[in-house]
Amino acid sequence: MSYVGPAGIGQYSLKKGSAGILARLDIYFRQASPREMRVDFENFGEQVVGPAVKDIHEEEKEKYKDNEIFMIFGRDHYFIGPPRIIKSLFLTRVFPGEVPTDISSLVKEVDEHAETGERVIFQHYQFLHATEGKIRYLSFRKIEDYNPSKLSLYGLIKIADRKMTYYPNSNPNKPIDFTSALYK
Structure with missing residues (x-):
């Protein structure tokens, strides 16, 4: 997932409250x-x-x-060599609030917008959730594999002096400037 997802929910969690995002990744290919x-x-x-x-x-x-x-x-x-990737597509659903115990409605919503066909392959879902700038992450293929207790630390967002910084895995030695995604 690009930096937009973590940047968006990270800053939302600092300004308004917890937020999450569910993304579905599909790969389109050709022979x-x-x-x-x-x-x-x-x-x-x-x-x-x-x-x-x-x-x-x-x-x-x-x-x-x-x-x-x-x-x-x-x-x-x-x-029997590899197919050629045409594009990858993330279908996303952003939501405010705490980590849900049941995400079936979110999965259903992103799945309804997915294209199907023999040249489109579903890869997995990515779930991110942010509270007070702390972002947690879980990747899974089947809805049965979603388990909120398995969310792992993904990173930390901090906003200071009109600058937004992301710290992968909350590592203070590896800051990434996310200011371009800062909503003013």
Whole structure:
């Protein structure tokens, strides 16, 4: 998550009260182009070369239905190298108040805005909560894995002299200037 989430809820918690943010991360990807498959083969060798197409029995073809095919060693092979990331997308829901024990309504809200498709892959949720500038964090894939007692310290926000500073893990030796995100 960018600095905007922690900066926003951190300063809100200092000025108005506790706040949190739930974010859902999705990755959009595409298959490699023929040129990219050749470059991957040049760089990574046979580890990107799947089985020869004609060696796959009919009942196994479902396993390779999403793989591109490329000509190598004089035969068509399935490409098993990496897909290309087009973009990553955070869907967020910010809320005032204390750490919720049940976040099912927040998850439902961000999930309703998510796109689906075979080229969109859900990664995980990120939950941040701030009280008096202290930011806590939890990452999870399933709603059942959300446990407020497992929130770990993410950092600390301080505002002084019209300057906002973030201290990752509350480490005073590693300040980061967040003034550009300061709401005046």
